[in-house]
Amino acid sequence: MSGSGKYRLGVLYGDGIGPEIVAAAWRALRAAERAGGVELFDPVELPMGLGAIREHGSALPQRTKDELGNCHGWLMGPHDSASYPAEHRAATNPSGELRKRFDLYANIRPSRTLQGVRGVAKDADLVIFRENTEEFYPDRNLVAGSGEWQVTPDVVVTAGVFTRRAAERIAHAAFRAAERRRGLVSIVHKANVIKLGSGLFLRTCLEVAEQYPHVRVNDYHVDAAAARLVRSAGEFDVIVTTNLFGDILSDLAGELTGSLGLSPSINAGDDIAMAQAAHGSAPDIAGQDKANPVGMLLSAAMLADWLGAKHGDSRLTGIGRRLDGAVAAALAAGVATADLGGAATTGQFAQAVIARLEAAHGG
Structure with a gap:
């Protein structure tokens, strides 16, 4: 843990729908912490993607890589490498570079049938x-x-x-x-x-x-x-x-099992892991509050569970379990984004998950 007794968690918003779904995952992760009466994560927001190219001249600035090395794990939004300037498209994409730099040799991708989802x-x-x-x-x-x-x-x-x-x-x-x-x-x-x-x-x-x-x-x-x-x-x-x-x-x-938009994943090494939904950046709906955040929410839950197992901290495992359960409960209740046949926005789905976490906590 960090000197504050917390786990340092990198937050990389990325491209396309990345800022929307990563923000939703971070809010839900915080709610899952509160539901357990703990505050374990110390967030570190770091530049990545097209915005980083514009501001720092690199899709993955050296500062970002250095800071991630001091984190226990991170949430990473999708990248849209096809939209980068030609000289940056030729380079290894941010996700690939981080997998190689931190030797994230295990890409772990669960799929399960969820109530309320037609698959x-x-x-x-x-x-x-x-x-x-x-x-x-x-x-x-x-x-x-x-x-x-x-x-x-x-x-x-x-x-x-x-x-x-x-x-x-x-x-x-x-x-x-x-x-x-x-x-x-x-x-x-x-x-x-x-x-x-x-x-x-x-x-x-x-x-x-x-x-x-x-x-x-x-x-x-x-x-x-x-x-x-x-x-x-x-x-x-x-x-x-x-x-x-x-x-x-x-x-x-x-x-x-219903949609690639539901698919979570983590990329893990021996000591550090990256939560990253399996889908892409969907630039056609970016900024419209239409994206399905489930894959990113469940990736965040996986990361908390992985960190709990790695550090022998059942509080982290509990955070992951609560977040996973709240996502499943929202879907079972019929809350869904348009790609699943529902009418919820990205923010509304995230709020439905948070509401379930708050209800379980009595808050």
Whole structure:
């Protein structure tokens, strides 16, 4: 904790709908604190995105990076890199740069069926642990530069990097989560075709599984996993997979449970974590109070829970649990933004969540 006895929490509003949904998440997080009779977070607002380019000449100024290193975690809004000036578009986007700088190797993305939300999957409650540092993402798989080469105008080679270290640590994170959940890990891979790289990932995960004898384990080729998600999402508990497959499957799972706008995530390392909704910046509705804040609200709840587990502080875990429950209760009561068929604005949905937290506190 900081010298004040609080947890330093970075607040990065970002681009597009970012300022609206991050502000909503921060207000709700404060209400969840009050509902538990505590005030644990010491917020640090930091520049990021197009506004930071205009004011500081960088989408992620050095001051922001330095300050985040002194935080326990942060809320990060989406970025709209496509709108940046050309010289900034060529650089690694802010989210990618922070994942690499702080070695946030685990992208954790839950999806569950929520009462009041119409989705294809009726009984889903799963979480995807996506390895976040390598494989076929060229901005993450080399020490410097990008892992793609244009051999001729008509031929491009893209490198995929697989290491035992990366597979081991994401596997351990997944199996530890399964111990706290329903005790099942599904390894998703393509070892039948990418025999060396994906094969190393599969073998390493199976070796890690031996250290968790009380957790059941199975494995799927990624195409079979996608099909089974559509048909029987309720069969999955924890999925562990590589970077590209995790990106695709988590978006699929989010849509199956109602909307990508509902999908939370955290990017976590060993000592620090970033809460960031899985969706983009939606510049077409920015500033109109139309954005669905659920993904960001639930990401904030996940961050509080992660920090509670990391620091052995049940007060933080309680904050996360209360916020998650209040979001679910608002949706179950029929409060929803337009993308879910409702009429609530961003602010109105956030206020509905806050009202439930205040009611639970008696305030």
